[in-house]
Amino acid sequence: MAMSILKLRNLSGLRSAANNARIGVSSRGFSKLAEGTDITSAAPGVSLQKARSWDEGVSSKFSTTPLSDIFKGKKVVIFGLPGAYTGVCSQQHVPSYKSHIDKFKAKGIDSVICVSVNDPYAINGWAEKIGAKDAIEFYGDFDGKFHKSLGLDKDLSAALLGPRSERWSAYVEDGKVKAVNVEEAPSDFKVSGAEVILGQI
Numbered sequence: 713m714a715m716s717i718l719k720l721r722n723l724s725g726l727r728s729a730a731n732n733a734r735i736g737v738s739s740r741g742f743s744k745l746a747e748g749t750d751i752t753s754a755a756p757g758v759s760l761q762k763a764r765s766w767d768e769g770v771s772s773k774f775s776t777t778p779l780s781d782i783f784k785g786k787k788v789v790i791f792g793l794p795g796a797y798t799g800v801c802s803q804q805h806v807p808s809y810k811s812h813i814d815k816f817k818a819k820g821i822d823s824v825i826c827v828s829v830n831d832p833y834a835i836n837g838w839a840e841k842i843g844a845k846d847a848i849e850f851y852g853d854f855d856g857k858f859h860k861s862l863g864l865d866k867d868l869s870a871a872l873l874g875p876r877s878e879r880w881s882a883y884v885e886d887g888k889v890k891a892v893n894v895e896e897a898p899s900d901f902k903v904s905g906a907e908v909i910l911g912q913i
Contacts, residue, residue: 791880864877879900880904881893
């Protein structure tokens, strides 16, 4: 009798664990961003903020850049990351694109863009510090609307970052997503680097 109860409990526990695993996968759903998505339609009315100094922000009257200006009629590689000055972003993610910029140009890519949930002033200082601003275009998503619209937002409060984004990359032609890669966790660096997206162009 005791053995039967124990077996039932173990079986119940295994079923519960399996169900939780399935729920975890299905509820994650990664993002609304998928092959074929028109990125400008997926984020209607959303603009990004080109990296700049505070003085440049003032002189431009704090202008923003519509997504249509970034993507329409162009071949663009875009990658998103949790934040400026953070570990994997600074040491692996951005350097992978910086070191392969000539290969992207050889494939006819008009621009390689890095975007994160930061103000344009912080991301500008970071881009200059890591010496990548000449190769890569940096944009801020200061209020996270861009990433939220694409289902790529992520709460990273556990790392004292607050609302941020997933780590991801995409190849976009004339606004249409041709390839997209999202890491299982923002701390991972397996599918969102330059080498992977180069093979998808």
